[in-house]
Amino acid sequence: MANKEFSFKLLKTKGKMRAGTMTTPHGVVQTPIFMPVGTVGSVKALDSADVKNTQAHIILGNTYHLYLRPGMQTMQEMGGLHAFMQWDKPILTDSGGFQVLSLGDAIAHKQDGSSQKSGPSVKISDDGVEFRSHLDGSKHTFTPEKSIQIQREIGSDIMMAFDEALPDSKPHEYAVDSLAKTNRWATACYEYWEKHDRRSVYGTYQSLFGIIQGGLFEDLRREAVEHIVSLDFDGVALGGETVGYDLDGTRRVMEWIEPLMPKEKPRYAMGMGMNPIDLVDGVKMGFDMFDCVAPARLARNGSLYVGSLEIENGEPVFQSEFKNGRMSIGAAAYTTDSGLIQEGCDCETCKAGYTRGYLRHLYKTKELSYFRLATQHNLRFMIRLTEQLRSYILEQ
Amino acid sequence: MANKEFSFKLLKTKGKMRAGTMTTPHGVVQTPIFMPVGTVGSVKALDSADVKNTQAHIILGNTYHLYLRPGMQTMQEMGGLHAFMQWDKPILTDSGGFQVLSLGDAIAHKQDGSSQKSGPSVKISDDGVEFRSHLDGSKHTFTPEKSIQIQREIGSDIMMAFDEALPDSKPHEYAVDSLAKTNRWATACYEYWEKHDRRSVYGTYQSLFGIIQGGLFEDLRREAVEHIVSLDFDGVALGGETVGYDLDGTRRVMEWIEPLMPKEKPRYAMGMGMNPIDLVDGVKMGFDMFDCVAPARLARNGSLYVGSLEIENGEPVFQSEFKNGRMSIGAAAYTTDSGLIQEGCDCETCKAGYTRGYLRHLYKTKELSYFRLATQHNLRFMIRLTEQLRSYILEQ
Numbered sequence: 001m002a003n004k005e006f007s008f009k010l011l012k013t014k015g016k017m018r019a020g021t022m023t024t025p026h027g028v029v030q031t032p033i034f035m036p037v038g039t040v041g042s043v044k045a046l047d048s049a050d051v052k053n054t055q056a057h058i059i060l061g062n063t064y065h066l067y068l069r070p071g072m073q074t075m076q077e078m079g080g081l082h083a084f085m086q087w088d089k090p091i092l093t094d095s096g097g098f099q100v101l102s103l104g105d106a107i108a109h110k111q112d113g114s115s116q117k118s119g120p121s122v123k124i125s126d127d128g129v130e131f132r133s134h135l136d137g138s139k140h141t142f143t144p145e146k147s148i149q150i151q152r153e154i155g156s157d158i159m160m161a162f163d164e165a166l167p168d169s170k171p172h173e174y175a176v177d178s179l180a181k182t183n184r185w186a187t188a189c190y191e192y193w194e195k196h197d198r199r200s201v202y203g204t205y206q207s208l209f210g211i212i213q214g215g216l217f218e219d220l221r222r223e224a225v226e227h228i229v230s231l232d233f234d235g236v237a238l239g240g241e242t243v244g245y246d247l248d249g250t251r252r253v254m255e256w257i258e259p260l261m262p263k264e265k266p267r268y269a270m271g272m273g274m275n276p277i278d279l280v281d282g283v284k285m286g287f288d289m290f291d292c293v294a295p296a297r298l299a300r301n302g303s304l305y306v307g308s309l310e311i312e313n314g315e316p317v318f319q320s321e322f323k324n325g326r327m328s329i330g331a332a333a334y335t336t337d338s339g340l341i342q343e344g345c346d347c348e349t350c351k352a353g354y355t356r357g358y359l360r361h362l363y364k365t366k367e368l369s370y371f372r373l374a375t376q377h378n379l380r381f382m383i384r385l386t387e388q389l390r391s392y393i394l395e396q
Numbered sequence: 397m398a399n400k401e402f403s404f405k406l407l408k409t410k411g412k413m414r415a416g417t418m419t420t421p422h423g424v425v426q427t428p429i430f431m432p433v434g435t436v437g438s439v440k441a442l443d444s445a446d447v448k449n450t451q452a453h454i455i456l457g458n459t460y461h462l463y464l465r466p467g468m469q470t471m472q473e474m475g476g477l478h479a480f481m482q483w484d485k486p487i488l489t490d491s492g493g494f495q496v497l498s499l500g501d502a503i504a505h506k507q508d509g510s511s512q513k514s515g516p517s518v519k520i521s522d523d524g525v526e527f528r529s530h531l532d533g534s535k536h537t538f539t540p541e542k543s544i545q546i547q548r549e550i551g552s553d554i555m556m557a558f559d560e561a562l563p564d565s566k567p568h569e570y571a572v573d574s575l576a577k578t579n580r581w582a583t584a585c586y587e588y589w590e591k592h593d594r595r596s597v598y599g600t601y602q603s604l605f606g607i608i609q610g611g612l613f614e615d616l617r618r619e620a621v622e623h624i625v626s627l628d629f630d631g632v633a634l635g636g637e638t639v640g641y642d643l644d645g646t647r648r649v650m651e652w653i654e655p656l657m658p659k660e661k662p663r664y665a666m667g668m669g670m671n672p673i674d675l676v677d678g679v680k681m682g683f684d685m686f687d688c689v690a691p692a693r694l695a696r697n698g699s700l701y702v703g704s705l706e707i708e709n710g711e712p713v714f715q716s717e718f719k720n721g722r723m724s725i726g727a728a729a730y731t732t733d734s735g736l737i738q739e740g741c742d743c744e745t746c747k748a749g750y751t752r753g754y755l756r757h758l759y760k761t762k763e764l765s766y767f768r769l770a771t772q773h774n775l776r777f778m779i780r781l782t783e784q785l786r787s788y789i790l791e792q
Contacts, residue, residue, distance in 0.1 A: 047768065
């Protein structure tokens with residue numbers, strides 16, 4: 001199973017929209033794709049069989065969280081993350097950089113729009129980031145090499161280069177230094193990856209994606225693309241506080257960098273995918289891969305996606321009777337609603353026939369089963385949306 | 397589906413042990429059986445498909461909880477509990493009496509061994525029980541007729557007569573009065589049931605079981621059996637604070653009443669089934685049906701059943717390397733344990749291959765998926781145990 005190397009094949013384009021096929025040691029990912037987030041070795045409220053039922057092609061693991069719990073000794077003794085969580089499809093790991101900073105004080109806004117937590121202090125140096133665990137306050141240091149080494153021990157299919165996720169509030173002067181660091185770290189990650197023959201500690205091939213930072217500064221974003229593209233990463237990612245959080249900013253940045261990105265490599269918009277329309281926009285801006293914790297978190301908080309992809313004037317458009325495509329299942333109006341969350345939805349929750357009235361009851365009574373039923377709807381919804389976008393592109 | 401009436405067929409006995417088949421409008425229940433508890437329209441942490449996967453034949457609904465939420469207007473508009481929760485197999489409802497008293501102050505010990513909650517005040521009169529909702533303090537009254545009416549609106553397959561669950565601490569004098577009330581209420585329930593042609597508001601046949609109270613007083617328990625047996629209930633249940641909580645007391649009471657109970661009717665030990673051995677004991681004492689919230693609650697709290705039914709000197713005996721047949725999944729010893737909770741277990745969690753190490757990780761990180769994976773193991777364990785007891789009896 002783990003013999004195949006990494007490849008990406010661009011099958012079709014329409015305008016900037018792209019449909020492709022990405023092959024990893026643990027299977028094929030058809031793009032565009034939405035990737036559920038399994039922070040600490042579990043997509044919240046779901047088990048791995050549930051995640052498979054959402055028809056996810058690939059999931060994320062968070063390096064920072066997994067490094068702290070269960071820790072890399074346990075991870076290795078359990079044979080890596082795939083074996084640990086009984087997930088035999090592709091896994092992408094982030095570098096830990098975003099969590100180190102967002103669970104510290106550096107980033108004012110979390111990407112899903114939730115309010116800032118005060119966290120442990122973080123020290124950023126030229127070599128890496130020193131931080132305290134948000135769990136027990138213990139002190140740790142991530143460097144580019146350390147981040148890749150941890151990802152090698154997790155055994156993901158796709159690793160991300162270690163970067164400084166630049167807060168939007170920082171001035172140009174700070175951003176220049178930050179980007180210089182991120183670019184140096186990208187080179188360091190690349191070299192460490194090559195040194196280990198691009199393989200995990202379990203011997204499987206791991207691809208590495210570089211990350212384009214630079215905040216909301218056009219000159220820096222252009223400089224960032226240039227550096228990342230100069231290294232032969234397997235894929236190119238767009239990072240930063242803005243991406244997926246400030247959609248206008250995200251679009252602006254994407255417009256700057258898209259023409260400079262290689263066509264033959266997968267493009268990942270990190271943290272983008274809170275609302276259905278974000279996926280449509282991201283695909284229209286020329287990106288292939290998306291992830292966000294928000295669909296699952298919104299589900300747990302009573303917001304369920306409803307809507308559909310329509311074609312208007314030859315363009316795919318997301319339409320919904322609800323603002324942002326989200327219904328509030330806790331509303332009294334649904335008390336005796338015997339309809340499904342969405343008629344025709346092929347998620348396990350809707351297929352099983354659970355009604356809005358029943359789901360509202362489970363939500364109001366805080367039954368644990370609610371969280372799973374809601375999560376599997378929202379995740380399947382987002383994945384189906386990327387499938388529909390792909391079909392649309394392929395049919396052109 | 398809902399045309400069949402109720403019947404019970406005793407297939408085989410060995411000593412006091414019995415194997416039977418109970419037919420209800422929503423299907424057949426093979427006894428002995430353990431019944432998962434779906435308090436408020438959901439077996440905690442599971443959806444109805446999960447419950448089916450535990451191979452449950454029948455589940456419980458709690459009249460008190462369902463009466464408060466979603467309430468009987470919603471229940472009826474949604475077509476009754478089967479339709480509401482997408483569960484098409486048999487449902488048994490309690491009378492509400494136990495919750496009215498246990499969520500009030502009357503019962504010092506909850507049946508699962510958890511500590512007493514202070515609750516709303518409860519007034520017991522000759523006609524019924526006045527209580528305040530544990531949710532919002534609103535005032536309600538349950539009478540025998542009201543309890544049956546609510547159960548008719550829930551649409552269960554098996555209803556329980558309204559009773560006063562007698563606290564063990566009460567003196568004989570109080571117990572005499574209490575039992576007189578319970579017996580009068582049993583008659584009132586019977587008459588109300590007959591008056592409505594034994595049918596739910598949805599037209600389905602509902603059976604009614606009488607409940608034997610009388611605390612730890614032999615004279616009262618004998619008097620209670622005599623009264624309950626004098627009415628032509630479809631089944632006979634053993635209730636009271638003792639049952640399933642104080643196992644020595646339970647055995648004593650069972651010894652008194654078992655010879656006086658009809659052979660041709662199902663016998664239900666209410667609230668019994670916290671530990672695997674309780675089910676073995678209950679079956680050996682001549683009972684057919686068991687329920688308890690504890691297996692699910694223990695699972696959520698990190699206690700997972702391990703052990704097996706063995707035959708020693710021709711008798712079924714539960715054996716386990718763990719005290720009470722429960723392992724503590726949070727123990728550090730399981731951190732890198734790549735074994736299943738129990739080798740050969742046919743629950744969905746063990747079949748999916750989730751290891752003790754992974755489950756410990758989910759438990760320690762408080763991942764929501766843990767609660768479901770643990771619950772479906774413990775429930776399947778208890779149901780399988782009753783299946784094995786049944787096979788043993790049938791093979792004699």
